[in-house]
Amino acid sequence: MPPTPAVPHGKRPTLADVAARAGVSTALVSIVMRDAKGAGAATRERVLRAAQEIGYRPDARARLLRSHRSHLLGVQFGLQHPFHSDLLEGIYAVAEPAGYQIALSAVAAGRGEQRATDTLLADRCEALILLGPQAPAARLAELAAQLPVVSVARRLRGSAPGVEVVRTADDEGARQAVDHLVALGHRDIAHIDGGRAPGAADRRRGYRTAMSRHGLADRVRVLPGGLTEEDGAAGARALLEATSRPTAVLAFNDRSATGVLDTLLRARVPVPGGISVIGFDDSHLARLAHINLTTVGQDIPRLTELAVGRAIARLEGEKMPDGEAVVAPRLVVRGTTAEPG
Amino acid sequence: MPPTPAVPHGKRPTLADVAARAGVSTALVSIVMRDAKGAGAATRERVLRAAQEIGYRPDARARLLRSHRSHLLGVQFGLQHPFHSDLLEGIYAVAEPAGYQIALSAVAAGRGEQRATDTLLADRCEALILLGPQAPAARLAELAAQLPVVSVARRLRGSAPGVEVVRTADDEGARQAVDHLVALGHRDIAHIDGGRAPGAADRRRGYRTAMSRHGLADRVRVLPGGLTEEDGAAGARALLEATSRPTAVLAFNDRSATGVLDTLLRARVPVPGGISVIGFDDSHLARLAHINLTTVGQDIPRLTELAVGRAIARLEGEKMPDGEAVVAPRLVVRGTTAEPG
DNA sequence: AGTCATCACTAGAACGTTCTAGGAACGAGC
DNA sequence: GCTCGTTCCTAGAACGTTCTAGTGATGACT
Incomplete structure (x- = not known):
């Protein structure tokens, strides 16, 4: 030898x-x-x-096999969502210093959430962090019966008992956006919404109530949208074709907002000179110098800290002030909003 | 219930x-x-x-511990690269039907490649698939001495023996782009390059030789760039300020190309009327209706099939025709190229 | 001098699987 | 009757760790 x-x-x-x-x-x-x-x-x-x-x-596996704690947090995320990438970055940053490893499982075409969570369970994760899960509440409840589960961004009222929720105050974010626009002098403010996406209902509601509070209930205009650039572009086209154009648009998220921006630029409508545009998320996209989007920032460090923190707290037996953890959004004013022209 | x-x-x-x-x-x-x-x-x-x-x-871990084979492929990817997301999608689609599981490890801010591969090794992966690795060749060689390693998109001549390489024929892709533009009647074609990014050198070379072959060696114009939208935007601004504007631009990738498009639109330069733009990758971005970018498509299904296939072949002891696997790119003509105005 | 801690270390049993040898039961062939 | 094959099943040893319960030393305090 x-x-x-x-x-x-x-x-x-x-x-x-x-x-x-x-x-x-x-x-x-x-x-x-x-x-x-x-x-x-x-x-x-x-x-x-x-x-x-x-x-x-x-050998990590032998190690885990023996010690009854695995110190593994399973994270389910969507491959095609840049916002999830940002969250993941934050999750790593919080979890590893706290002594927890991260096991990733992606949701992709041909690989649904069920498959994703199944592999995480088989890998012996101690808790699950689900980014914007779309699975039915019953499924989430079933998971929560087996181990601590944290849903990030997806709100679940009483429908999935045992599931921790960490989310942004979406309605409040929409309100801040509307307030900002109204303060600039806008009155005709439209909203291109997120359809059935997590958070969309709250943003829609926040927009509506903020408009009412400013006495602009009759100017409320909600266009059906979604979470992609194309959804935003389609919404913007619809607005341009309408008999009266709004002077400002609140998009569901940054991706949608870039779709709006692009359509407006092509139609030679100056931004913000002609129409102001606000996004949501403050993702990498929005920060790019050439997009320079005014947007409602989600507090990613705080969201991830809470998500990981709650998972760990549950694991370590601390009593939780259960119920949702709601994080305040913060308007980030950049270059796509101004006084109406 | x-x-x-x-x-x-x-x-x-x-x-x-x-x-x-x-x-x-x-x-x-x-x-x-x-x-x-x-x-x-x-x-x-x-x-x-x-x-x-x-x-x-x-329990997946106990299972793996006992059985000599783990049937686990470790994949390292960059969280902020949409192209990697696309590749991952393809990798799942190929690996799972072949009976292999995927373990993901992300490279993010504060989590380098070393850390990423270390956890994959600890997890007992049988082989590693690295998406656009930036680690020094020596490190890759060191890994390859321990288990089969496949580098996707990063070319390694003799510098890292034992590492399989799967990549697109980047020079050929650049050539196709130039040929297309020349066929449309363009002569002043600039290239905003990718700097030190994987593949950038080949694309630059492909552009140069294609230009020469068309007798346009004196029109060669290479601007320093990178792989983000901002790099493209900066390149485009430089072009607009130049004494003579080109009639067409070949960007390093789609992200860069969208930066170019955005800058041109803001400067009221019509695309493709004033300047034609070509990207590279055919990522999700390019396909979006409102961007509708002419681009050099990388054959993702083929790349992933080869990457996973080679890893598996090495594991199952098949003799490999070693050396690189080079996949042909395919020009996808969309709406951002036309005859010079 | 005798007890007691502390320290450095070890033997051997887990952990939850799979794998290697079988064993019992039952027919079939000689 | 005796072997031989099947078929269905089980006991017990891996796999590479960590954990429990020690064993001897060494030295400190009564």
Whole structure:
């Protein structure tokens, strides 16, 4: 047997290999690898060197199998949603320092939410964080009966008991947008909505009540939309064809808003000179210099901190002030809003 | 309401629980769960019912621990790259039917490639598929010494032996774009490049040689760029300020191209009337009706099929025709190119 | 001197699977 | 009757960790 490191494919070194090489027991190697106390400095050094030499890496699965805690948070996300990417970035940033690993499972064409959560469960995640889940409330409740579940962005009133909800105050966000526009002098403010997307109903409602509060109930104009650029573009085309054009548009999200912007630019309607546009999310998109979109920012660090925090709290048995965690949005004024022309 | 059995958090049922309930051995339950032969029809039925009743789910990790093969492919991707999302979608579609699971690991701010691959290794992936890896070739070679590694989109000549490469013929794609523009009658064709991004050098070269072949070597104009919308926008602004404007622009990718489009629209330069624009990737972006971008399409199904296929082939010991797998691009003509005005 | 802690370490049993050997029951062939 | 095959099933050993319960030393405090 060559005592050499060079580990060819197929056989990865184990604790026992390290132990043999360092002349100690596997238990001690385990102690050293976990950086637990119970090993002398000299031995520790020797074990680490041995591990290094043969290229040992702990086997995460065996590790999880043994310890009854897995410290694994399963996250379900949509591959085609940039906003989910932003959230994921935040989730990693919170979870890893707290000592939790993240297991990702994507929802894609041909891979539904059921499949996504099934693999997370099989991987022994201790809790699930679902980004904008669309599954029926009953399914979520079923999951929640098995382990802590946090729904991000999707509101669930009483319909799925046991599911934690972390979301932005969507109605409040819509209100801020309307207030801003009204303060600038707009009165004809239209809303291209998000259809059945999570949060859409609240934004619609927020828009309506804000308009009423300003005495503009008769100017309310809601156009059916969705969460893609095309939905926004279609809404904008409809507005341009209408008999009276609004002076401002509140889109469901940033993607939709860029669709609106694009349509307006093509139609030679200046923004914000002719029409002001507001998005929602403050995603990467909105921040790009050449889009420079006024938008309602979702507080991603706060959302992810709450989502991960609640999952962990439930796991560690803390009593939760259960009910939703609602995060305040914050209007980010950039270049697509101004006084009506 | 749901027939959910009493399985409080923390205790998930195991093979032994099912076995006890069905009155058989754990080995037999294992046989039934794997759908292997060696169990009678009646017993099989009974076991399945028992499993169903107590809500048993196999533990993926224990399973992997025991079986020598893990059938797990690790995929590293960039959270902020829509093109990677598209690739992932394709990877799922190929891998799961072939009996392989996918483990995802994201590269994000504060979570580098090293960290990403480390967790994949700890998870006992059998092979790695890296989407547009930026790590030094030496690091890739080091990984390749441990397990099969496939680099998608990043070219590696001899620098990382053992790493499989699957990529698009970037030079050929650039050539197709130039040919198309020349056929339309353009002569002043600029290229906003991708800087140090994977594939950028090849696209730049393809552009240069294509121009030369058409006798347009003196019209070659390469502007420094990158892979984001802002890079494209900056390039476009530079072009507009130049003493002579080109009649067509080839952008490094679709994101860059949308930046170009946006800048041109704002400057009231009609597209394609004033300037034609071509992107690269044929991502979701390009297909959107309101962008409708002429672009060089990367063959995502083929790329993913090759990437997954090569990884699996290496795992199953097939001899590979080693060297790169180069996939032909295909020009997708949409609405942003036309005869020069 | 005798008890008691503490420290460095180890043996061996988990964890939830799959895999390797079988064993019991039952026919069939000689 | 005795072997031989099947078919259905089980016991028990892996897999690579961590955890529990120790064992000897060493030294400190009565």
